[in-house]
Amino acid sequence: MQEERLAALFSRIEGLLAERGRVVVAIDGRCAAGKTTLAAVLRERFGGTVFHMDDFYLRPEQRTPDRYAEPGGNVDRERFFEEVLLPLREGRAVSYRPFDCGAMRLGEPVCAAPAGLCVVEGSYSLHPALAGEYDLSVFLCVSPEEQRRRILTRDPARAEQFFARWIPLEERYFESCRPEERADFVLALSKMEMRLYRSGGFM
DSSP states (O other), rough: HHHHHHHHHHHHHHHHHHHSSSSEEEEEEEETSSSHHHHHHHHHOOOOOEEEGGBBBBOOGGGGGGOOOOHHTTTHHHHHHIIIHHHHHHOOOOOEEEEETTTTOOSSSSEOOOEEEEEESSSTTTTTGGGGSEEEEEEOOHHHHHHHHHHHHOOOGGHHIIIIIIIHHHHHHHHHHGGGGGGGEEOOOOOHHHHHHHTTOOO
16 A cells, blocks of 8 residues: 555656646655655655755754744744745745754755755644645654654664654644645655665565
């Protein structure tokens, strides 16, 4: 079933590219669900550019109690819209400064020319303030048990920070904003499936 849904996603993207020439796809979903991997799969298959919501976490001066009280408020969706989504919709080059979590400041500018396929991956990409800007959207699911296993495997040093802080913020966003209900595709992909997809097994 997941193979059929992924094949349908590829087919939909191919059709939109043929029809419109430029397509903007959002991939939202839970931490460790495979958003970055799926974005890489799409880039490998179709070319194009990937943008990461992680580059738009709030700057220190923006991290107020009122802002964190908003579901999905821990990303700078306003800056993301102005610097990435708006230029993409207008066919202009994109220029933005990704947030450096280590230095807690904005990094050097990143520039990207308009591409046929542009993928936005990351939690909060389907926030109600942004959801209407995409041509196609995907939500990735993962069980709490598998999510925990993946996080402990990939980043054990920061695992507790994910469990104590970032995942609760995500879950509040999912519960309040229900991004999976507005997504065109809802998928739950195993690690084995993702490896097969990347190797061409289901393409």
